[in-house]
Amino acid sequence: MRIAAKLVLRSWVAVVLLTLTPGLAISAAPSGPPSEKPNIVYILVDNWGWGDIGIQGGATPTPRIDAFAAEGLRMTNFNVQNQCTPTRSAIHTGRLPIRSGTQKVPAPGEPQGLSPWEYTLAELLSDSGYATALYGKWHLGNQRGRLPTDQGYDEWYGIRESAMEASYTATPQFDPEVFEAPQVWQGVRGSESTPVKPFDLEARAVLDAEVVAKTVGFIRRQAKAGAPFYVLAAFSQIHPPYLPHPDFAGRSGAGNYPDIRMQLDGDVGRILDALDAAGVADNTLVILTGDNAAGGPSPEWPGDGGSNKPWRGGLSTGYEGGLRTPGMVRWPGRVPSGRVSDEIFSDLDWYPTLANFVGAKARIPADRPVDGVDQSAFVSGKQENSNREYVVNYVGNRVFSVKWRTLKVHFYTAEGTFSPIVEHTFPQVYDIENDPGESRELWAADGFAHLWVTKPVMEILGRIGASMREFPNLKPGQDFQGYE
């Protein structure tokens, strides 16, 4: 598959903005005041490969998702952070996760969670009059004070961490005195969250059906109430353990993973149907993306593991297969339908973009760096190009790669999620327009002709570094700046 990535010639808007205050930053691409506050439904799929959907070459048909993509903007260059926690952090803050101490999936026992000091998308929308809810996977904090209802959500139901929790108690060595047996949780704002039931393999298989039911219920309730609403439907699929819902088990005839792909397509469809049934589809902005790439197929990854084709690499790598997931947005009448764009968009950008769409730009904190750029003009089709020409790809504390326009610079590489991290004395350079599979390293191959590309890349990294010296990064688990 050949991806037509356009050569983007434009000013240094995105780069320059980084050094300005966030408030100023988002004013650079005005899209006019929104006529109304749209409802916002963000459907977030776990470990979703770019090639895991039919319209992008997927092995399993995904008719509902494909149809949805055609109703709005499909972004073929939608970029995420490299793991579950960092992307969820980026969506909620518009800030590079390393600033928030959320730069990796925490191993159980490690200090973790988004600091209450962060001003989340849910808080911003709640403060703008939105009813807010999260159903499904959180992964931004597993302790009191760091759950969704502590971070701007009116209600939540789901798991604090990840689907893999469901397997813990089945291990023979499991000791509940050492590790609290995982639970499905629920909570409403102002009260402590409480466990609902054990989160085991049986609960794992039906969790996303509950996510759909809760989301549909929330849509119905809020449509009647009349106030704008925001819901994050954070599916626990497609993540190990790969257990489809009983209704979908065996449906594909090709194994658990394809069964789950079909389940996911149906789950997305049921949420879209609920919007239609409630009569709010026209005034609802629906976003559908992955949180990070698929892990497979790879010898090291259990099961099918999904497909990031045609890109190289996947989950937790710095290659395009790790950066890109499906990314689409629908907003009837405001986002032109049938548009496909290979412009660079980052999960960081939703925060300022949605703030602009709901008329809440002034709520974006001015006391901290916000790395997302306002893409409202791009998303709404008033502007052909995006306001972003680079993506900095961190894996943990390291900058693995930087994508700049159609070129890519790698400082560290890993071939797969569990592969060794390789450091390179000289950065590697790829031309992802003409070599989407990142198979031909240019620095050496072309006699160093592309070496100049490190200049804009180093300038980007230099500006980020300077802002981190001015605004020190939070340590993982840290409560607020200055606190140890």
Added chain:
Amino acid sequence: MRIAAKLVLRSWVAVVLLTLTPGLAISAAPSGPPSEKPNIVYILVDNWGWGDIGIQGGATPTPRIDAFAAEGLRMTNFNVQNQCTPTRSAIHTGRLPIRSGTQKVPAPGEPQGLSPWEYTLAELLSDSGYATALYGKWHLGNQRGRLPTDQGYDEWYGIRESAMEASYTATPQFDPEVFEAPQVWQGVRGSESTPVKPFDLEARAVLDAEVVAKTVGFIRRQAKAGAPFYVLAAFSQIHPPYLPHPDFAGRSGAGNYPDIRMQLDGDVGRILDALDAAGVADNTLVILTGDNAAGGPSPEWPGDGGSNKPWRGGLSTGYEGGLRTPGMVRWPGRVPSGRVSDEIFSDLDWYPTLANFVGAKARIPADRPVDGVDQSAFVSGKQENSNREYVVNYVGNRVFSVKWRTLKVHFYTAEGTFSPIVEHTFPQVYDIENDPGESRELWAADGFAHLWVTKPVMEILGRIGASMREFPNLKPGQDFQGYE
């Protein structure tokens, strides 16, 4: 080819000196006051493999270079820093490049350049009454205030960085608003350097012919003027892009790389001829070395890439193929002719050695560590052995390997310039006297019998570490100690 490396048994002169003041250090090997100030011509070849010359097994005949080697001292164990910038820094300061923030080739956009605070060889010679000039490649700073005429040279002509600059504008993604189109520059001391013409592929092919012409002109002028002179003829060859001068294109019948080897041999010859023609050959000390090893032959390296045979590794590796380049020095009547030595010599050593030869030992700064050792007694044949028994091989910020007498200890390894960096839990040990290809790792192979060698190596590294705590290293691009 078998290299007879002698087992050197002598005191800890070189090691101990590191902790003494440089002024005291060079007095340890007195060679007597020089009778006159010799002219100094340093011909520095880019990316020059140990095996790239005829007399060391090269595939292309190099009759002029071979003849030159026979007229003085040929050092088969001449050691460089591991990349272009570090070696140029070492030659100019006598200091480990990591002390100067010049420990690697900076990627474009990275802070770079030798600090004006450094007291360069050119400044030392200039202050000693020498006319000074640099023609060709600088690579020690690409901005105002860090060009050759800011660092002790009366005049210069050439390129600020490296030959690869010539390819930049030919890449389809090149954007002159992002990256200033490379130029050939010239300057005289006291004025701003100015661009002469675009440095493109055409200019690249003829640059070294210009270097020769400028060097020959300088020799003629200075010979008439009567004052001692120092010129650094810093060839841009043999470096990608491999474009020979039109006069040499096709000459070898074996490709661009062999053509350039022939061109280089002729270029060296023309400079030597100019010394004869000007009647100053007898009073001129001529040094001919590489700045670092060749990159190839390697699957990752474009073109022929040169030969580091019989040694393992090359450019930016810690193996002997990365440490050694051709190294020879001629000074009629002062350096015995026809001598070949496998004593350890470092590019760091030129600084104090030349200072001694020109009677300027007192000019060596006493306020900073100088790692080079005075080799004047060795070079002039008054002493069989060199005053150095180790080489610490940095790649970037890491000590990859330490050569100590005839043994070698590796902490990190990389097989080629672009190969992954591998860290070793236990250091690797090789006997380079009996195993010049570093093919048989001793630590494991001989049941740990050579383990003791890490003691002297750790003592060396400990002393360097202590001196770095006392005299903190400059950061890349830093202006002077204490400046951020």
